[in-house]
Amino acid sequence: MTPIPVFDGHNDVLLRLLTDYAADPTKAFIEGTKDGHLDLPRARAGGLVGGFFAIFPPNPKKTDFTAPGAIGGNPPLPEQLTLEQGRQSTLAMVRILLDLTRSPDSPVALCRNRAELDAAIAVGKLATIMHIEGAEAIDANLDMLEVLYAAGLRSIGPVWSRSNIFGHGVPFHFPASPDIGPGLTAAGKDLVRACNRLGMVIDLSHLNEAGFWDVARLSTAPLVATHSNAHAICASARNLTDKQLAAIAESNGMVGLNFATGFLRPDGAMRGDTAIDIMVRHLDYLIEKLGEGRVGFGSDFDGANIPSAIGSVAGLPVLTDALKARGYSDALIRRLACGNWLDLLERTIG
Secondary structure: OOOOOEEEEEEOHHHHHHHHOOOOHHHHHHHOOOOOOOOHHHHHHHOEEEEEEEEOOOOOOOOOOOOOOOOOEOOOOOOOOOHHHHHHHHHHHHHHHHHHHOOOOOOEEEOOOHHHHHHHHHOOOEEEEEEEEOOOOOOOOOHHHHHHHHHOEEEEEOOOOOOEOOEOEOOOOEOOOOOOOOOOOHHHHHHHHHHHHHOOEEEOOOEOHHHHHHHHHHOOOOOEEOOOOEOOOOOOOOOEOHHHHHHHHHOOOEEEEOOOHHHOOOOOOOOOOOOHHHHHHHHHHHHHHHOHHHEEEOOOEOOOOOOOOOOOHHHHHHHHHHHHHHOOOHHHHHHHHHHHHHHHHHHHOO
């Protein structure tokens, strides 16, 4: 059977390509790799038709937040990056995505609006949205934002969980409230206004609660968390409270289910033997709070410890089959898997 088409809210494959396949990242992605979660052959096997391709500036001192047990408790976060550190890695990953999508014959397309997404998917190309997770490459004057927008950037998370000049991220604490630390800086508020002017998604996934409410007060766009879960089920500081979910619903926004096991499980453990049923429980809850048209997938492929039953992007049918078994209609599954993200992007980037 042909897998149900999936448009995914978040992956970190560009960083893996930069780190592990710097000699020829385009070849590695298109021909396939033996490690990680995502490449083109496995995307096709799992039904992935597109998604947000994140650019995450890595920490100089590597900390594995995806290792079993790494998220539990209160692990310290890395120090703030310098502008040069953020810019160097960000531009390198932009280059990889541009190289992947530059040729008209490429099986991967960089898309800037809904029409380009639909056109790419219709001809079987993998439709990508350029997304930044942590705006360390962008200066306070926002000159680099304009440059990156011209290159194709259409979605941005102002912070990863570490702090930067724009605001303060939410740490990986469990169990904990996301109400940890101050919110956006003056530069962060300017960034939100600029994103509204340009027509960009503002991703709230790694903002702390104070920053979330700063964006909610300032932004004229739908509120979006590309890869977050329900705090009522898993009390990770990275997850969204009912009050936050209500604000997202009121704005006609969107939440993508994060596959990271530490943000799924009630015990907050990063364990591969996590049952698919807990993913369905989160989807049930998110739909109850947000409505059927405001929930999707935000896997965090190549950036998280995901359930072993899924394993990689090729395992996406495991989740859609579980939804069928739960009694979800085919039409609803298709909305959750793909249609809702496309509609959200039309409401934000045009």
